[in-house]
Amino acid sequence: MLIAYLVALRIRESSDNHDQRSNGVVAAAVTDLRAYCDESITHDKAPNIFCIAGWVAHASEWRDFDKEWQRALKAEGLIEFKAAQYAGGRGEYGGRGRPDCERVWKRFASILRAMRSVGFATILDLDAYEGLATVFKAKRQPKYHDP
Numbered sequence: 001m002l003i004a005y006l007v008a009l010r011i012r013e014s015s016d017n018h019d020q021r022s023n024g025v026v027a028a029a030v031t032d033l034r035a036y037c038d039e040s041i042t043h044d045k046a047p048n049i050f051c052i053a054g055w056v057a058h059a060s061e062w063r064d065f066d067k068e069w070q071r072a073l074k075a076e077g078l079i080e081f082k083a084a085q086y087a088g089g090r091g092e093y094g095g096r097g098r099p100d101c102e103r104v105w106k107r108f109a110s111i112l113r114a115m116r117s118v119g120f121a122t123i124l125d126l127d128a129y130e131g132l133a134t135v136f137k138a139k140r141q142p143k144y145h146d147p
Contacts (some may be wrong), residue, residue, distance in 0.1 A: 038052070
């Protein structure tokens with residue numbers, strides 16, 4: 001099961017903050033960061049793993065990225081680009097030959113590489129997490145009106 005999330009993170013600093021490295025000159029006041037994340041979870045397999053990964057970039061980078069991405073989709077006659085389906089030749093990608101698949105893959109990868117962003121990923125073993133959660137819940141001091 002894959003669910004995509006678009007998370008908007010806004011970091012605001014007051015304009016009277018000084019950047020020590022710029023000899024007291026007032027630094028930029030507002031940063032608008034956004035993240036695109038995709039999560040995946042194993043079902044009926046051992047180990048039971050949850051993974052979330054994505055990219056964080058400034059909103060202006062995402063606007064530029066989206067323009068390029070949409071241009072590439074239109075040029076390739078695609079509605080969306082799903083790497084796993086593309087690699088497996090499934091869905092709307094089924095009729096493409098290997099050389100065409102590699103060319104299109106490289107095109108979309110180059111759009112990602114051109115973006116100024118930071119990638120991240122984290123994995124959680126859900127069975128281990130549940131085991132630890134049980135231990136911590138047993139040791140936790142109940143609070144007022146806490147079940």
